[in-house]
Amino acid sequence: MTETAEVPAAIGDGGGTPHVRVAVIGTGFGGIGAAVRLKGVGIHDFVLLERADAIGGTWRDNTYPGCACDVPSHLYSFSFAPNPRWPRSFSAQPDIRRYLEDVVDRFGVRPHVRFHTEVLDATWVESERHWHLRTTTGELTATVLISAAGPLSDPQVPAVPGLAGFSGEVWHSSRWNHDYDLTGKRVAVIGTGASAIQFVPRIQPRVGELTVFQRTAPWILPRADRPITRTERAVFSRSALAQKAARAGVYLVREAEVPGFILTPAILRAAEVAGKAHIRRAIADPALRAAVTPNFRLGCKRVLLSNDWYPALTQPNVSLVNAGLTAVQGDTVVGSDGTRRDVDAIIFGTGFHVTDMPIAQRITGRGGVRLADRWADGMEALRGTTVHGYPNFFLLIGPNSGLSHSSMVFIIESQLNYVIDALVTMDRHQLGTVEARHDAQQRWNALLDRRMKRTIWVNGGCHSWYQDANGRVTTQWPSSTWRFRLVTRKFDVGEYRLTATPALAVAARRE
Numbered sequence: 114m115t116e117t118a119e120v121p122a123a124i125g126d127g128g129g130t131p132h133v134r135v136a137v138i139g140t141g142f143g144g145i146g147a148a149v150r151l152k153g154v155g156i157h158d159f160v161l162l163e164r165a166d167a168i169g170g171t172w173r174d175n176t177y178p179g180c181a182c183d184v185p186s187h188l189y190s191f192s193f194a195p196n197p198r199w200p201r202s203f204s205a206q207p208d209i210r211r212y213l214e215d216v217v218d219r220f221g222v223r224p225h226v227r228f229h230t231e232v233l234d235a236t237w238v239e240s241e242r243h244w245h246l247r248t249t250t251g252e253l254t255a256t257v258l259i260s261a262a263g264p265l266s267d268p269q270v271p272a273v274p275g276l277a278g279f280s281g282e283v284w285h286s287s288r289w290n291h292d293y294d295l296t297g298k299r300v301a302v303i304g305t306g307a308s309a310i311q312f313v314p315r316i317q318p319r320v321g322e323l324t325v326f327q328r329t330a331p332w333i334l335p336r337a338d339r340p341i342t343r344t345e346r347a348v349f350s351r352s353a354l355a356q357k358a359a360r361a362g363v364y365l366v367r368e369a370e371v372p373g374f375i376l377t378p379a380i381l382r383a384a385e386v387a388g389k390a391h392i393r394r395a396i397a398d399p400a401l402r403a404a405v406t407p408n409f410r411l412g413c414k415r416v417l418l419s420n421d422w423y424p425a426l427t428q429p430n431v432s433l434v435n436a437g438l439t440a441v442q443g444d445t446v447v448g449s450d451g452t453r454r455d456v457d458a459i460i461f462g463t464g465f466h467v468t469d470m471p472i473a474q475r476i477t478g479r480g481g482v483r484l485a486d487r488w489a490d491g492m493e494a495l496r497g498t499t500v501h502g503y504p505n506f507f508l509l510i511g512p513n514s515g516l517s518h519s520s521m522v523f524i525i526e527s528q529l530n531y532v533i534d535a536l537v538t539m540d541r542h543q544l545g546t547v548e549a550r551h552d553a554q555q556r557w558n559a560l561l562d563r564r565m566k567r568t569i570w571v572n573g574g575c576h577s578w579y580q581d582a583n584g585r586v587t588t589q590w591p592s593s594t595w596r597f598r599l600v601t602r603k604f605d606v607g608e609y610r611l612t613a614t615p616a617l618a619v620a621a622r623r624e
């Protein structure tokens with residue numbers, strides 16, 4: 114059979130509701146990785162449902178000036194698709210997006226993508242043992258549903274009183290308004306997280322006045338970014354081993370940070386000293402130095418890397434308000450300390466809906482329970498990937514599978530090992546459904562809770578998006594990435610409630 118003949122027909126092509134074996138939501142690193150791995154085990158009956166008109170997920174959406182990755186590219190890429198041509202140690206967004214486009218073409222993923230297809234809801238139909246999906250381009254059913262919607266896909270804009278009455282321009286960093294000329298404008302930036310510290314230094318030379326609202330000062334360390342030389346690229350092109358060694362080197366250096374996060378935060382003291390020295394080198398004004406000095410332990414929130422953030426704050430057209438934004442009155446932004454500034458534009462660098470994943474509102478499992486309701490008291494899964502009550506459903510970057518020190522692509526590939534092994538197991542044992550057992554999920558989460566107690570995310574004296582509304586850390590993986598690879602290496606049927614394929618079940622009833 115030819116490659117195209119194996120690709121399922123378009124949704125809504127007529128002839129009843131189309132059925133696929135696997136439906137994947139999203140085309141970021143997770144969705145693309147899933148597609149390549151499905152093809153690798155001979156599963157071609159799948160679609161990737163993408164609400165936008167292009168692939169790339171967060172690396173498509175975030176086009177703000179200065180957008181780049183804090184994890185070196187040799188590690189922040191698929192192990193099965195090394196790229197010898199990375200131009201810099203820390204690649205910029207256009208390079209990462211180009212890489213993903215290249216992977217999609219190289220591995221024949223594009224014909225499987227249904228663009229402009231937003232999943233409105235996905236409901237488990239127990240009698241049919243499949244998922245029924247309603248999308249913006251029609252309906253379909255799928256035996257298996259994989260959510261690769263990602264935690265950084267839906268922007269979070271705080272509900273600031275008066276914002277709707279603001280007559281200027283407003284946007285979120287992940288929906289950058291490139292049509293608006295910032296030259297000479299009075300601009301308020303809300304937030305000082307990973308995104309804001311990248312775009313502020315880029316827009317500062319252009320804008321007239323820049324007011325940055327900082328609710329919490331982050332820890333920022335120097336960014337050891339450099340171009341990858343032509344010679345290095347030539348070596349990587351000729352030697353897969355050299356590239357593997359570079360990847361392994363980055364992996365080991367990053368992994369050495371883990372004990373500081375999960376066991377002995379004192380290890381990170383040296384990094385705090387480096388962070389404070391970084392401030393002293395860039396800022397002379399004692400008041401500004403004090404304002405940007407974090408009041409929590411390094412590692413409690415994501416550690417940021419930048420060489421140009423502190424220098425940008427010292428420029429004459431920049432003022433740092435050491436307070437959150439609490440109101441907008443007409444065209445005046447108001448801080449919690451009473452600061453008032455008239456502005457032409459407000460840019461929110463306020464992050465994403467992470468612990469309240471919006472896709473969960475659209476997934477309804479066994480017994481008609483929405484995943485968002487199941488998770489009303491906090492997200493919970495088994496091995497970060499499956500959830501009791503949601504048969505044949507897999508999450509990439511699900512609860513407690515996140516990290517900030519290393520590559521999320523490594524985590525995604527680990528979860529894909531697990532998902533693919535689950536599908537292969539279903540084939541081998543002719544299983545119609547697999548569903549995480551309640552007791553297995555409870556055991557898993559009890560283990561996480563025990564491990565979490567010692568971590569810097571709990572004890573570091575900060576409030577972060579790693580924690581949910583109840584203060585429970587539901588995003589982070591409290592161990593090494595290698596351990597995550599081990600716990601997702603094999604799909605253990607003992608942890609699952611299983612049913613036979615419908616054909617077998619009918620035969621069994623007849624006997």
Ligand code: NAP
Nearest residue numbers: 181182183271304305306307308328329437438462463464
């Ligand atoms: P973020 O890290 O969640 O930061 C959001 C910022 O908004 C925080 O400083 C937060 O303050 C602030 N904030 C929220 N409401 C506010 C208010 N009313 N007034 C003032 N400040 C307010 O979001 P992000 O920067 O978009 O980054 C999200 C994630 O994307 C990162 O953690 C990272 O995983 C990824 N990312 C990575 C890179 C990279 O690799 N370099 C770059 C960009 C993004 P508090 O700290 O007080 O909550």
